[in-house]
Amino acid sequence: MAVPREQRTVFGEVADAYERSRADYPAALLDLIAGYATRTPAEVVEAGAGTGKGSALLRRLDVPLTCVEPDPAMAALLARRFTGDDLVSVVVGRFEDWRPPPGGVDLVASAQAWHWVDHTRRTDMAAEALAPGGVLAIFGHDYGFADVGLRTAMDAVYQRYAPEIADLPGRPVHTRHPGAFDPQELRTAPGFTDVTHERVVTVVPYDTARYLTLLSTFSPHRMLPEAQRTRLHVALADLVDTHGGVVAHELTTWLWLARRRGPAAADRS
Template sequence: MTTQRDRRQVFGEVAEAYDDVRPGYPAQVLDLIVAYAGRVPAAVVESGAGTGKGTALLRTLGVPLTCVEPDPAMAAVLARRFADDDLVSVVVSRFEDWTPPPGGVELLASAQAWHWVDPAARTGLAAAALAPGGVFAVFGHEFGFADDGLREAMDDVYERVAPEISDRVDRAHHVQPADSFDPDELSGGGLFGDVRMEEVVTVLPYGTSRYLTLLTTFSRHRLLPEPRRAALHRALAEVIDARGGVVEQKLTTVVCLTRRIG
């Protein structure tokens, strides 16, 4: 059985591809965060910054931004991306092992990464990183398909070639249900309050080759045996090419906002 620790190590194997094909975040996400906070924060910490998809958005705030990323390969891409930026600093560390600044910061953010932090400790760690009244923003994409017919055809391929990662209920083979973050965990314990959920929906086209590269950046696909993954991707390519060679990804960016009490 694959462990969480195993799965979070696979992204560095394809760090450059991850940076190239994973979608960034729309400006509306930052608008929601700032509106909730009521002001632009004086400083920001990002947990699980990866290669900088969320970082690029947070950087537009124009304030000091500390990026905590545990995977050295991912952090290397991130550091190169912001090498000449005095406002961005990169710390190669698990969030669980990182020490926040005295007094905390006004905004802690995590883009598509909070589920990798130890579930037993992460709420307390988030509170410890924030100043009293500070805002915690967790956001990430749910990947879907704009074309229901293409989705059904791809479901058939998954069930035939790689049934272990097929899921007709979720209909989104990029997403690992075990990786999901439940915002209800922030409601208990007296550390956070005023939990709000927002969504931003966009559609992004991927040509066949680029779409298959995108699939290689998801842990479910990376953990398939190489021959199985190659067979799956060949079969998916045939389906996509037969339908015009483009996958329109429906991205639902879910934003969870909450505030530290005290």
């Protein structure tokens, strides 16, 4: 009997496609994190690092970066990406099982992955991993559509070929999962203060082929039976081709920041 696939573990099936098609993070995001932190962190840990889209941004801080990734295939690609980089270490495992160094770290970050961390204790774990005054940064992309007409036409295709995920076009990625991030978690968490929200909006064009590759990396698509997914993607490809062969994604990169309660790290003795 085949072992049921877990939705959180399907990304390794398409790790290379994920790396090629998922959007990078804008440099402005790092400026927002650094401005909030007010100083360069001494050490950073990233929960659910994937193939390193967020890691590449965080690496620009030029400090030790620990990338925790549970999927072995994703972690292997991540390790190759940073081969020979002494500041980056890759830990294959769940953030839930990772143990922070004594005294904690100054920055815990998660790029498009916080919804996969156990939502019943992730805020507490982040607080425990941070030094007093340390920063939690949760960020990711929402793939919206610049062309409302194309979005409407796509909805119809989903309704016909995959009604169980028919609300996917334009629906924020981080709201599709049981562990969807709710900012109220941070606002009411006893271990955090100074909760704030930022966003950066860009328009990213995807030609038909790259758009289909992108869709193949979204977990709801991956969970469809292969034949059904193929029919859906063929229909979507035909639709995009009739609209000029390009999907203009209005990419909203959202960022939530919170500070670990306690004296600033510089004041620790």
